Amino acid sequence: MHRMMPVGPLMIEHRLIERMIGVMRKEAERIGAGGVPDPDFVDSAVDFIRDYADGCHHGKEEDILFRELAKKVLSPEDDRMMQELIAEHATGRDVTRRMVEANEKYRAGDNSAIAVLVECMNTLGGFYPRHIEKEDRHFFQRAMRYFSTQERDAMLDEELEFDRALFHARYETIVQNAEVRVSGSAAGEHADDRNSHARDSFAAKKAG
């Protein structure tokens, strides 16, 4: 049976990331033309970028695909491009962090943060489409040549498991936060042992 390549799910995720990036570019344009910023929109865009684009999507790229590629002898060009892609993920995290800070300042009444919000949205809006194009059109297909069918299938399985664990970890976190808010402590004492792979990588991305 022919299965999807492990880059298949990653390319599907790129389409959703592009849609959110498109909305952010429109929002930056609206505010740039004098519109009033919408901090709730920025919150939802940041949640999407952190949880989906970074936690779920870059998580699978870095913790599965790039990890497996690092075990191979890559051509100098492929190796250089992989390092570039990793550096771009880090840039995305930095810009997102600045956007969160600017949003907090704006909420606190600091109008000088508006220009930073617009600049961050424009930076992400310019940078992500190029990053995605580099992966879709250049890196992913070349990367697949390094793997046997068995290795590709194993990566695809690991990606599906990564998503499954991440989904459940996300809702477990929501319940834990609700418990802390209402009663001051979380009830599930073994909660930390479950879905640790996805959550660890997720937490590392958020912290890093």
Ligand SMILES: [Fe+2]
């Ligand atoms: Fe990427």
Ligand SMILES: [Fe+2]
């Ligand atoms: Fe990607």
